[in-house]
Amino acid sequence: MPEPEIDAVVFDVLGTLVDESAGIRAGIRALDPSLDDAGTERLLSLWQQHIEREQRRILDGDRPYLPSDVLDREAAQLVADTAGVGDPAAVAALALSGRRLPPWPDTVAGLARLAERFPLIGLSNASRTALLALNAHAGLRWHQALSAEDARTYKPDPAVYRLAVTVSGRPPERLLMVAAHAWDLRGAQGLGLRTAYVARPVGDPPASSDRFDLYADGLADLADLAGQLGTAHGLSG
Numbered sequence: 001m002p003e004p005e006i007d008a009v010v011f012d013v014l015g016t017l018v019d020e021s022a023g024i025r026a027g028i029r030a031l032d033p034s035l036d037d038a039g040t041e042r043l044l045s046l047w048q049q050h051i052e053r054e055q056r057r058i059l060d061g062d063r064p065y066l067p068s069d070v071l072d073r074e075a076a077q078l079v080a081d082t083a084g085v086g087d088p089a090a091v092a093a094l095a096l097s098g099r100r101l102p103p104w105p106d107t108v109a110g111l112a113r114l115a116e117r118f119p120l121i122g123l124s125n126a127s128r129t130a131l132l133a134l135n136a137h138a139g140l141r142w143h144q145a146l147s148a149e150d151a152r153t154y155k156p157d158p159a160v161y162r163l164a165v166t167v168s169g170r171p172p173e174r175l176l177m178v179a180a181h182a183w184d185l186r187g188a189q190g191l192g193l194r195t196a197y198v199a200r201p202v203g204d205p206p207a208s209s210d211r212f213d214l215y216a217d218g219l220a221d222l223a224d225l226a227g228q229l230g231t232a233h234g235l236s237g
Contacts, residue, residue, distance in 0.1 A: 005174070006194060009114055009226065010164045012155075012179035013124040013131070015203050017111070018101035018138050024048075027076075027097025031090050032083045043079045050075040055125070055154045065152045067127040072098050098126070099133035103140065104200065110219020111141045114226060119143045121164050123177075125154050156187025165191070176213070178222065182206045198222055 014020045021044060028043045029035060035043070054071050057063040076095035085091065114120060122145040124131050131147045134140075144167055151159040165172050172192035179185050180203030185195040189212075196214035197206055206212065216222035 006118065006176045006226070007170045007174040008119040008121055008164075008168045008176070010121045010123050010161075010175050010177045010188075010193065011111075012177075012181065012184050013122050013134070013140070014101070014126060015200060016178065016180040016198060017107045017122075017140060018103050018134060019202070020098070020101055021048075021202050023101035024097050026100070027094045028079060028083075030097075031080060031085055031094045035083070039083075043083060046082060047075040047079050050078055059154055059157060067149045068098070068125060068130055069095075069127045072096075072130075096133075099130050100137050101134050103138040104218075106219045108139050108141070110223055113223040114219070115141055115143070117227065118176075119168070121146060121167060121175075123155075123160065123164050124148065125160075155184055156190070158187070158191045161188050161191045161193060165193075176226070180204070182210055182212075185212055186210070196222060196226075 011017060024047055025040060025044050028040050051071055054063065054074065058065055073095045076091050080091045080094065111120060120141065120143050122135070122140065122142045125148045126134060127149045128147040131145055135142065135145055146163045146167060148154050148160045150163055151157065153159050164175060168175055173194060175193045176196055177185060177188035177193045178196045178198055180198050180200035182197065182204045185197060189195055195212040196216060197212045198216045198218065214222065214225050216225055
């Protein structure tokens with residue numbers, strides 16, 4: 001990776017460090033244990049499509065900003081209605097399933113390795129409350145965790161990436177944005193951040209036209225690659 005060196009690493013959370021689909025899938029199965037695999041996947045797709053559509057409407061100015069908690073409650077109600085489940089307590093439990101997401105097998109150890117060398121910043125579309133809960137549930141290690149709620153918008157709006165730039169006190173080109181979603185990395189590039197794509201079973205793979213700074217098979221691979229990018233705890237320099 002060319003100069004300049006990296007002073008801090010910024011991580012997407014949902015999909016990159018935790019298996020969001022697995023967590024929501026588990027919530028749907030708890031809502032209706034009679035569902036077969038195909039039925040569960042249809043409801044998972046319904047949830048994901050609602051979240052993506054409503055975030056896009058907010059980004060496009062077609063809907064006022066609402067935090068992820070509200071969108072999750074809407075998605076949970078939509079899924080429950082489709083499944084024919086009317087128990088309010090069950091719907092409320094499903095709405096919170098996005099706070100109980102399992103980490104990928106390499107996440108905790110990978111973050112620990114990277115934290116020995118760089119300040120780590122989490123940057124998520126999850127609300128502040130949801131981010132606190134999912135960080136605790138998955139055992140994620142941060143020096144700072146930032147929610148898009150603080151910018152009252154969602155990635156890939158530049159205002160969200162600017163949160164990490166402001167907190168770090170460094171120019172964008174000295175931050176490395178890590179994500180399993182090419183759209184997220186493109187958004188970070190738009191503000192001048194360096195980028196690292198990490199392959200996950202879910203996510204948004206790079207297009208042939210994408211040019212990211214690093215491509216890693218997982219966090220262990222990323223830690224190996226990132227070891228040459230900067231000095232330990234670069235923000236103090």
